[in-house]
Amino acid sequence: MSAAGAALRMARRNAWRSRGRSALIMVMIGLPVLVITTLLTYTQTASVSSREGLTAELGAADARLVQTPKGTVLHQEPNGTSWNTADAEPGPLGPGEAEAAALLGPGTRLVPFGVGVLPLNGEHVQALRTDLRDPLTKGMLTLSEGRLPGAGEVAVTSAFGLRPGDVLRPPGAAPL
Numbered sequence: 001m002s003a004a005g006a007a008l009r010m011a012r013r014n015a016w017r018s019r020g021r022s023a024l025i026m027v028m029i030g031l032p033v034l035v036i037t038t039l040l041t042y043t044q045t046a047s048v049s050s051r052e053g054l055t056a057e058l059g060a061a062d063a064r065l066v067q068t069p070k071g072t073v074l075h076q077e078p079n080g081t082s083w084n085t086a087d088a089e090p091g092p093l094g095p096g097e098a099e100a101a102a103l104l105g106p107g108t109r110l111v112p113f114g115v116g117v118l119p120l121n122g123e124h125v126q127a128l129r130t131d132l133r134d135p136l137t138k139g140m141l142t143l144s145e146g147r148l149p150g151a152g153e154v155a156v157t158s159a160f161g162l163r164p165g166d167v168l169r170p171p172g173a174a175p176l
Contacts, residue, residue: 055139055140056139056140056141057140058140059136059137059138059139059140060135060136060137060138060139061111061136061137064113065100065110067100097110097112109136111130111131111134111136111137112129112130112131113128113129113130113137114128114129114130115127115128115129116129120160120168121160125160128140128141132148132149132155133148133150141155143155144158146164154168156168
């Protein structure tokens with residue numbers, strides 16, 4: 001019999017004799033390891049880097065063009081992830097879609113894309129307006145059930161409590 005086998009046998013006998021103490025030692029070692037592992041996993045997965053979030057932001061597209069009035073001053077956030085126009089006065093817009101596509105060269109395809117806030121059921125909700133069936137928007141959103149919306153239809157999250165076929169009526173707007 002080896003020394004390791006004898007030591008393991010003695011440890012097993014000791015653990016069985018003092019079960020409460022053995023359980024306490026396991027908890028005192030296991031609980032901190034569990035907490036630290038959980039915290040480290042959460043901190044690594046809770047925030048998405050700019051690079052990791054590109055598919056959700058752009059889909060399969062190469063870039064996003066944002067049209068603002070001529071002369072608008074853009075204020076870039078220090079982390080480079082967002083910007084605002086800070087009290088921009090509405091003015092004439094820059095080039096239209098056809099002019100922008102011509103500037104970008106042959107083979108350029110533009111997909112209309114808009115984000116904003118929509119009043120719905122007394123709350124303000126984030127809204128996205130684009131054609132989710134277009135291959136360039138692939139990866140922006142995940143469809144959990146059903147099909148992607150067609151003309152005159154919308155896709156909503158389950159948090160709204162709507163079911164397929166329900167009519168969505170924002171205040172002061174035509175039904176969606």
